[in-house]
Amino acid sequence: xAGVTQTPRYLIKTRxxxxxxxxxxxxxHRSVSWYQQxxxxxxxxxxxxxxxxxxxxxxxxxxxxxxxxSNSRSEMNVSxxxxxxxxxxxxxxxxxxxxxxxxxEQYFGPGTRLxxx
Amino acid sequence: xxxxxxxDSHVSVSEGTPVLLRCNYSSSYSPSLFWYVQHPNKGLQLLxxxxxxxxxxxxxxxxxxxxxKSETSFHLTKPSAHMSDAAEYFCVVGHGYGGxxxxxxxxxxxxxxxxx
Numbered sequence: 255x256a257g258v259t260q261t262p263r264y265l266i267k268t269r270x271x272x273x274x275x276x277x278x279x280x281x282x283h284r285s286v287s288w289y290q291q292x293x294x295x296x297x298x299x300x301x302x303x304x305x306x307x308x309x310x311x312x313x314x315x316x317x318x319x320x321x322x323x324s325n326s327r328s329e330m331n332v333s334x335x336x337x338x339x340x341x342x343x344x345x346x347x348x349x350x351x352x353x354x355x356x357x358x359e360q361y362f363g364p365g366t367r368l369x370x371x
Numbered sequence: 372x373x374x375x376x377x378x379d380s381h382v383s384v385s386e387g388t389p390v391l392l393r394c395n396y397s398s399s400y401s402p403s404l405f406w407y408v409q410h411p412n413k414g415l416q417l418l419x420x421x422x423x424x425x426x427x428x429x430x431x432x433x434x435x436x437x438x439x440k441s442e443t444s445f446h447l448t449k450p451s452a453h454m455s456d457a458a459e460y461f462c463v464v465g466h467g468y469g470g471x472x473x474x475x476x477x478x479x480x481x482x483x484x485x486x487x
Contacts (some may be wrong), residue, residue, distance in 0.1 A: 289475075296477060297461065298477075302473055310472040312483070344416075346473075350453055359405065359417050362416070364414040365414050
């Protein structure tokens with residue numbers, strides 16, 4: 255079974271620009287989550303989508319947005335880029351429902367390394 | 372609220388010696404706990420997970436973790452370190468319960484160095 259794929263793998267943008275990152279989940283996984291990883295803040299939850307609906311959102315400004323398509327593929331968009339948005343953006347996919355209250359494991363893609371100059 | 376604390380930011384061991392990476396958690400209900408590993412410039416790989424089925428959880432590559440409710444701990448161990456184990460390890464707690472969300476809360480990570 256193919257893993258989670260993310261495109262592009264590397265991206266260099268200038269302050270003020272916007273960027274769109276893409277994530278294709280494992281086949282059959284309908285929950286997709288996004289995380290930002292930086293040396294200073296570590297791994298932080300951005301948002302989660304399930305059946306094209308945002309199910310949960312982290313503490314990030316409105317410049318960060320996302321969506322999910324009917325085939326479960328997801329995109330995230332960052333508008334008006336700032337230097338501090340430079341990070342590794344990770345996408346994870348999972349089965350959508352918990353089992354007896356517990357969570358299914360989530361599988362991560364290789365990430366998109368975004369550099370803002 | 373859920374949280375995890377990784378007690379060591381760096382751990383260094385010699386090849387062939389045991390590995391212990393410590394993690395304490397806080398949760399208002401029975402937690403889902405995970406350990407992930409990240410090798411340099413790579414994504415996150417799931418090592419193992421705990422979801423109340425058994426307190427001793429075996430994972431990939433010889434790693435295991437024991438859930439201790441009385442100590443609110445979920446330490447990761449391996450009997451004999453290999454050079455390829457050098458990486459950063461994250462203890463993770465699931466935020467959701469009952470299918471409400473798959474949000475994960477990550478610890479700050481432990482960088483494991485393995486000396487020859």
